[in-house]
Amino acid sequence: MSDDHSRNGSQGKSLLDKIANFLSGEPQNQSEVLEILTSAHRSGLVDSEALGIFQGALQVSDMQVREIMIPRAQCIIINAGAKPEEYLPPIIESAHSRFPVYGDSSDDIIGILLAKDLLDLAYKGKLEKTPLKDLIRPATLVPESKRLNVLLKDFRQSRTHMAIVVNEYGKMSGLVTIEDVLEQIVGEIDDEHDFDDEYMIKQAGSNEFVVKAVTPIDEFNEHFSTAFNEDEYDTIGGIVLSHFGHLPKREESVNIGKYHFTVLNADNRAIRLLKVSQNHH
Template identity: 55%
Template sequence: MPDEVPDSSTGRSWLDRISEFFGSSPTSRLDLVELMRSARDREVVDSDTLGIVEGALEMADMKVRDVMIPRTQMVVIRASSEPREFLPSIIDCAHSRFPVIGDDPDEVLGILLAKDLLPLALDPAKMERFNIKDHLRQALIIPESKRLDSLLRDFRISRNHMAIVVNEYGGVAGLVTIEDVLEQIVGEIEDEHDIDEDDYLIKELGDGEFTIKALMPIEDFNEHFHSKLSEEEFDTIGGLVLQRFGRLPARDESVEFGGFCFTVLSADSRTIRLLHVTPVGSTNDTEARNGDDRP
């Protein structure tokens, strides 16, 4: 019987096989991206795979401060409060984990899991005996300068899904979850509590505030707001906003032009998804024509 021919692909990575297919090996990150794009163009890999690779490469350059939820938006529980005091907030925001603080807002005692409160609903008598400190999980504390790829590794090793971010003085700067990190790789991860972006292009919030999809056509925006933003270079509001930033903005970043303030509500490593819009006063004629307040 002739000897079996060994499988030449054994022990070789997908990158080795793609490089062999195209006759070249990447020597830099840019080369790798171009190689993957060529593979996509030839249908060797699909667009989703390309997006994940690009997201993973971009994540390596990002810091925790780029994706964290700032302190002002954190939902926290004071250790001294009773269940009847903090349960309404927990039910309202529908998060699964909550930082628990002491008398000092910078004193993080641990993390409380919402599921640990379920017995209180089944047996109200337990509410009187509930001691929050008996249910705390150790908090993962990280600096805001930590790299996201390193944080993802820490999450995996420690089996934590949330970390408390501190600044250089040891004060709480915000928090970050494993979902925040993964979204930089695979894009927005939506659940039943997220806004359904497919149901509307624009949603009025009251008091002159609106939520709009970044894919909203500029023509529709102008018609709704009686504005005159330029439609010459871009078709969508998201395109204009990206032009103004000159880069892909992070969540909660704002820019003003055309008489409006645009704040990013939802974005991933590749695109803007949702914007918060507020009129900021009278619109200059030149600014209205060009969609630009630069000289």
């Protein structure tokens, strides 16, 4: 018993020494920081959730905007000359709060439209007479190579929530929101736009479905008439992850049997959302 006590005391002292050295400002690299945090987790000083957040925060400093941006092909952009009957349907259907607005061409992003700015006008019956150009807010442009920790700092200082991502030619290649950055640190952030918890599978097109990665294998098999083994994995996300062989990022895809799986949402710990379509190849 005394040996155990001595050994535990030695471990505790070693951990405290590491933390003290870290706080004293001595040179440290990320691997040493992670070692300290992992030791603290093993010693019960830091819980699993806190450790995950620390790891996510460190990872963000090594990531670039291009790794988490929503690709342009998936963005809803609004023409500045569009009439309410043209721009309202996609805005309502998507249930997003912010939309890039373009001018003469789709590469000419002139600002951001906030859906909430339309509400008062609609209530007062002034929507038809108000040009979108009078409603748009300035757009923040960031390069694909911008580091996420710097972007997060910029978001906080400017109090903006969305930025247009541009490539080396200054053309829009996607968009990124403050939520996208925070999800890399704390995991997926649910909001009122995520489809209800009671639904695991949602049809998104004639041959496309959006599927939560936590969908149980038996529920997925029943819906898609598949025969995935329920003994090896509990969820469809587990099966998809095993076929990737690594934790995939957004837009990575893989064929499994007759179905094509594309990652719609993933953070630094798990796959969150999948797009499933029938593989015709």
